[in-house]
Amino acid sequence: MVAVLCVAELCMERVLPQTEVMHEPVCQERLQIVVDDWLGAHEGYTLESASCQSLESLRDRAAAVTETAPGHFVHEGRVADFVPDSAGDLANTGFIAGSSGVAVIDSGTTRQVAEALYLAVRLSSTLPITHHIITHVHPDHSLGAEVFKEAGAEVIGSAGLRPAALNANPVFSDNLLRLLGPRAFHGTSPITPDRGIESAETINLGGRPLHLQAWPTSHTNSDLTVIDENSATIWMGDLAFLDHLPALDGSIVGWIQLLSRMAGSPDGFEYSVSQMVPGHGKAPVEFPDGVVPTLGYLETLAAEVRQSISDGESLTEATKHIGKAQRGDWQLFDEYHLRNVTNAYVELEWE
Numbered sequence: 001m002v003a004v005l006c007v008a009e010l011c012m013e014r015v016l017p018q019t020e021v022m023h024e025p026v027c028q029e030r031l032q033i034v035v036d037d038w039l040g041a042h043e044g045y046t047l048e049s050a051s052c053q054s055l056e057s058l059r060d061r062a063a064a065v066t067e068t069a070p071g072h073f074v075h076e077g078r079v080a081d082f083v084p085d086s087a088g089d090l091a092n093t094g095f096i097a098g099s100s101g102v103a104v105i106d107s108g109t110t111r112q113v114a115e116a117l118y119l120a121v122r123l124s125s126t127l128p129i130t131h132h133i134i135t136h137v138h139p140d141h142s143l144g145a146e147v148f149k150e151a152g153a154e155v156i157g158s159a160g161l162r163p164a165a166l167n168a169n170p171v172f173s174d175n176l177l178r179l180l181g182p183r184a185f186h187g188t189s190p191i192t193p194d195r196g197i198e199s200a201e202t203i204n205l206g207g208r209p210l211h212l213q214a215w216p217t218s219h220t221n222s223d224l225t226v227i228d229e230n231s232a233t234i235w236m237g238d239l240a241f242l243d244h245l246p247a248l249d250g251s252i253v254g255w256i257q258l259l260s261r262m263a264g265s266p267d268g269f270e271y272s273v274s275q276m277v278p279g280h281g282k283a284p285v286e287f288p289d290g291v292v293p294t295l296g297y298l299e300t301l302a303a304e305v306r307q308s309i310s311d312g313e314s315l316t317e318a319t320k321h322i323g324k325a326q327r328g329d330w331q332l333f334d335e336y337h338l339r340n341v342t343n344a345y346v347e348l349e350w351e
Contacts, residue, residue, distance in 0.1 A: 001027060001059070003035050003050040005187060011048050012186045015058065015115040016273035019152035020128045021120070027052035036282040038150075042189060055122055062119035064094075068275075069231035071208065073124065074283050075117060077108070079244045079331050080180040089113045091140040092283050094235075096122050096228050098205025104153065105226055105235050105277075109176060111187040114144025118151060129153045131203055132229055133212065134193060137222045138163040138249075139172040142211025143281065146191045156203075159196035161223040166192060192199035197224065211271055213344040218255040219248070232285055240291045242281025243349070245330035248340040252302050259295040263288045270317035297326060305344045306351075315345050 001016040016034050035050045060334070065073040074094040080086045081313055088109025095104045097119070101281055106116040121129060132148035134157040135141055142157075142165065157165075169190035177185045197214045204210075211227040219238045226235040238247065239258065276287035278294075301323050308318040322341050327333045 001034055001050065002032055002053050003038070004048040004144045005038075005042075005333075006046045006048055007044050009181075010182055012183065014111065014187045015061075015118065015119050015147075016232050016303050017147055017151035018113075019128060021055075021122065022052075024052055036145070044185075048315070053106060055119070056084055058119055061116055062123055063089075063113075063116035064122045065094065065117075065124070065126075068284050069228075070234065072228055072231045072233060073097075073120070074277055075120065076283055077253065077280065079280060081332060081335050082109070082140075084175060084181040084184055086180070086186045087112055088140065088143075088176065088180055090139075091117075091238075091279055092140075092277055092281075093117055094230070094277065095124075095129075096205065096208065096210065097125050097127060098208030099125065100206030101295070102127050103131040103133055103203065103205055103210055104129060104148050105133050106135055106141040106237070107132065107148060108182065109140045109188075110185055111144055111147055111189070112184060113127050114147035117144075118147050131156060131210075133210075133224070133226055133235075134161060134346070135224050135226070135279065136220045137161055137168055137178055138167075138220065138238060138247075139190075141237065143172060143188055143190050144190050145193075149194075150163060155191065157193040157194045158222045158224040159198045160191045160214070160217075160220075162196055162222070164220065165190065165221045167331070170314050178228075215258055216254050217250040218258045219246075220250045223250070227271050229274060232272050234273045234275050234276045234287055236278050236291070236312055238251065238279035240276060240278040241287065242278045242283075242290065242293060243331050244280035245332050246294050246297055246340070247337045248301075248343045252298055252344045256298050256302060257293065259291045263291050263295055271281065293335070294328075297323075297330070299327060299341060301344055302348065305341065309345070309349050315342065318345055335345075 077091040093106040129151045132153035275284040276284040304322045
């Protein structure tokens with residue numbers, strides 16, 4: 001189903017996901033009900049038109065995905081900042097299919113990005129989308145989640161995700177509407193997860209167990225990883241970055257401790273892992289080698305901040321030189337490094 005939905009004077013066509021793939025007569029029968037329900041949940045929107053369209057007719061709007069192992073699909077987001085021409089398609093997302101259901105991992109920043117991923121799922125499988133797993137609170141991974149809620153998925157994150165999202169989503173929405181523009185952000189309505197995982201849990205998609213693990217504060221206070229046992233792949237969320245400079249919003253001490261554990265003892269997991277999908281950059285890559293660039297950046301940052309504090313430098317003085325030797329190693333260095341230095345300094349000065 002698609003509908004042209006208007007807010008203010010901006011009208012755009014949106015995909016309205018369903019819990020099952022429908023044939024034309026069933027779609028026509030349910031179309032008005034679905035549209036009315038959507039409008040009732042989205043204040044300020046009005047309907048211009050609605051229609052039933054085949055998946056094939058929407059193929060060119062689907063996200064590009066790579067099947068990296070049987071039933072395991074990855075979409076690589078752009079290594080870019082939040083600008084209008086990015087449409088918010090900045091994070092690595094994807095989905096995993098078993099014999100009875102599909103789990104989607106992260107959604108992207110906007111409804112537009114999430115709809116594209118939904119179409120990629122539907123062009124690959126007619127199985128129900130049973131789970132939508134959010135790796136952490138940041139908007140480039142989470143704000144499009146409503147699309148998969150509409151598709152019938154249970155939305156899952158760490159136990160820390162719900163309070164983090166309740167606090168941050170209004171600010172994220174205001175900022176991203178400004179940064180991306182109303183066309184890219186059209187139809188986007190942040191939601192909170194249906195439930196949170198305190199420590200670890202396994203879900204099964206039918207012969208396809210996924211092992212979910214919540215972590216202490218590291219990149220953020222809501223980090224979660226997913227291990228697909230069948231492909232020996234771990235989805236790291238933003239616990240690991242490639243190409244894109246890491247962004248520190250949690251604890252540099254906690255993040256270094258976690259990645260050091262992973263890099264030094266990959267066999268410490270209960271389940272075998274040989275490759276990983278980082279939150280940003282090339283995917284998949286070998287594990288644990290793929291965590292080394294992020295760990296190296298963080299260790300250098302922490303060491304230089306500690307030295308600066310020991311030398312009696314103010315934060316203003318510290319930001320002028322700390323970590324600058326790594327500038328050529330990462331994209332978006334100027335956009336994120338100063339914030340990383342500030343957050344690390346504030347944390348480490350009270351050690």
